[in-house]
Amino acid sequence: MGIGTSIFLLALGAILTFAVNASIGGLDLDVVGWILMAAGVLGLIMTTLVWGRRRQTVATTTDEPVEYRRVEERRDVTPPL
Numbered sequence: 001m002g003i004g005t006s007i008f009l010l011a012l013g014a015i016l017t018f019a020v021n022a023s024i025g026g027l028d029l030d031v032v033g034w035i036l037m038a039a040g041v042l043g044l045i046m047t048t049l050v051w052g053r054r055r056q057t058v059a060t061t062t063d064e065p066v067e068y069r070r071v072e073e074r075r076d077v078t079p080p081l
Contacts, residue, residue, distance in 0.1 A: 001043035009040030 017033030 001047060003044065003047050006040045006043035006047060009036045009043065011040075013037030013040060 013033040013036030015033070016029045016036065020029055020033075022029065
């Protein structure tokens with residue numbers, strides 16, 4: 001879940017909990033709103049943990065010299081058979 005989805009769930013849950021005064025038979029919209037807000041907070045925490053670990057960089061240095069090999073192709077000489 002990304003940051004945008006988590007914020008969307010938080011906003012939708014807050015709207016259902018605090019702004020909507022409708023009642024649906026057998027469904028409490030306040031509880032649904034709290035569940036959506038909890039899912040949004042959990043998604044934000046998990047996203048920041050995952051992205052925080054990805055940003056760690058590891059740099060290694062070697063004292064060994066780098067060797068280069070030069071390959072030259074001649075077109076004026078026919079290849080051996």
